[in-house]
Amino acid sequence: MTLQIRGISKTYPNGVQALKDVALTIPKGMYGLLGPNGAGKSTLMRILATLQEPDGGSVQLGEIDVLKQKDEVRQTLGYLPQEFGVYPKVNAEELLDYFAVLKGVGSRRARQGVVESLLRKTNLWDVREQKLSGYSGGMRQRFGVAVALLGNPKLMIVDEPTAGLDPAERVRFLNLLSELGEASVVLLSTHIVEDVSELCTRMAIIDKGEILLEAEPLRAIDELQGRIWSCEVSREAQDDLERGHAVISTKLYAGRTVAHVYCDSTPGPAFEPAKPDLEDVYFSAVTGRIGRRREHQRPEGRP
Amino acid sequence: MKFREIFRFEFVYQARRVRTWLYFAVLFAVAYGLNRTSGRDGLVISPFEVALDTVLTGLLWVWMAPAVAGSAAARDVQTRMYPLIYAAPISKADYLGGRFLAAFVLNALILAALPYTSVPTVFSLCRPPSLSRQCSFRWQR
Numbered sequence: 001m002t003l004q005i006r007g008i009s010k011t012y013p014n015g016v017q018a019l020k021d022v023a024l025t026i027p028k029g030m031y032g033l034l035g036p037n038g039a040g041k042s043t044l045m046r047i048l049a050t051l052q053e054p055d056g057g058s059v060q061l062g063e064i065d066v067l068k069q070k071d072e073v074r075q076t077l078g079y080l081p082q083e084f085g086v087y088p089k090v091n092a093e094e095l096l097d098y099f100a101v102l103k104g105v106g107s108r109r110a111r112q113g114v115v116e117s118l119l120r121k122t123n124l125w126d127v128r129e130q131k132l133s134g135y136s137g138g139m140r141q142r143f144g145v146a147v148a149l150l151g152n153p154k155l156m157i158v159d160e161p162t163a164g165l166d167p168a169e170r171v172r173f174l175n176l177l178s179e180l181g182e183a184s185v186v187l188l189s190t191h192i193v194e195d196v197s198e199l200c201t202r203m204a205i206i207d208k209g210e211i212l213l214e215a216e217p218l219r220a221i222d223e224l225q226g227r228i229w230s231c232e233v234s235r236e237a238q239d240d241l242e243r244g245h246a247v248i249s250t251k252l253y254a255g256r257t258v259a260h261v262y263c264d265s266t267p268g269p270a271f272e273p274a275k276p277d278l279e280d281v282y283f284s285a286v287t288g289r290i291g292r293r294r295e296h297q298r299p300e301g302r303p
Numbered sequence: 304m305k306f307r308e309i310f311r312f313e314f315v316y317q318a319r320r321v322r323t324w325l326y327f328a329v330l331f332a333v334a335y336g337l338n339r340t341s342g343r344d345g346l347v348i349s350p351f352e353v354a355l356d357t358v359l360t361g362l363l364w365v366w367m368a369p370a371v372a373g374s375a376a377a378r379d380v381q382t383r384m385y386p387l388i389y390a391a392p393i394s395k396a397d398y399l400g401g402r403f404l405a406a407f408v409l410n411a412l413i414l415a416a417l418p419y420t421s422v423p424t425v426f427s428l429c430r431p432p433s434l435s436r437q438c439s440f441r442w443q444r
Contacts, residue, residue, distance in 0.1 A: 086384055
């Protein structure tokens with residue numbers, strides 16, 4: 001089963017164009033959608049989860065037209081939104097049982113089995129009788145995962161799932177997702193590069209509503225070999241460096257500012273070759289050194 | 304199946320809340336007080352007194368009914384659980400119908416506090432051992 005997105009556009013009434021002619025082909029497995037805050041990821045996720053209408057375009061999940069056959073999609077959809085709450089006055093077991101009914105798990109005995117299995121899988125079984133109002137952010141997120149996993153979804157959409165999780169919770173959550181990715185289309189939207197590098201076999205980078213790059217993470221990193229250079233830079237010299245070189249990112253490392261520069265050959269004696277990683281791929285795409293933004297830019301004035 | 308479960312969940316959720324029983328208790332207490340007051344001349348369950356008490360207590364219930372119905376209608380948005388619910392395969396009829404019916408039945412049960420008050424009112428005004436004599440005497444006025 002493949003999810004095919006063709007020409008999806010969305011402009012909000014306030015004039016903000018959230019998506020511009022987005023086209024993606026997402027096969028079975030883990031697929032990462034990487035982009036900064038406000039890039040349009042959540043809008044795309046909501047459209048795929050049948051919660052929002054696009055202005056134009058089409059989305060096909062196997063034989064199902066996602067924009068027209070919403071009931072069919074929802075039968076096979078697992079959706080974990082970026083932000084969600086829960087009823088505070090019920091416990092996890094009751095609410096998950098309720099969602100199991102809504103997802104069409106009919107008999108009480110079947111529901112009991114499914115609920116127990118999912119609560120154990122998400123490590124919530126021991127706190128199943130605790131009111132959801134007493135759950136921490138991570139526990140609530142895991143409860144959301146349990147809801148999303150109900151009914152063995154063929155399409156799983158997870159929107160910024162690891163934001164706000166502590167490292168242990170994050171690892172547990174990513175393991176859960178990777179298990180699911182073996183049998184379903186899993187679309188993981190995030191602004192955390194590590195989530196994609198650890199999990200996804202394919203990815204796309206989105207910014208300002210446009211898909212800038214669609215690639216396999218390892219291949220994209222390989223293609224940057226020999227093109228990323230690093231140097232330590234003082235705060236005062238940072239502006240000069242940005243004027244003279246194609247700086248893709250600056251970050252603090254042990255209290256010192258380290259700049260990464262994109263260049264086909266050595267940009268100068270002060271620079272050392274850096275081993276590229278997915279973060280470099282991401283910043284190179286967002287700053288227009290690689291991908292579609294580079295194609296759109298004129299060559300003049302480019303380093 | 305889904306309609307029934309949505310109704311059941313909503314009904315049980317609100318029935319477990321203290322607020323729902325507080326509404327019932329307040330209506331019961333106010334209706335009882337009105338019955339006692341209006342019944343001082345012995346006309347405890349005259350049609351006029353019952354109608355008058357029902358209308359007065361009903362005015363109070365008008366302030367409670369939207370809280371029950373509003374909770375059923377707006378809780379998903381208020382608690383931000385709506386993305387999970389709206390992405391589930393349920394029809395509008397099941398979702399809205401189940402919620403509406405639960406709120407309707409809850410409000411009906413809260414309103415039932417009014418007729419229920421007539422029982423303790425009658426017994427408090429007509430105490431044994433002279434229950435039959437006193438009541439029959441009073442009601443014959």
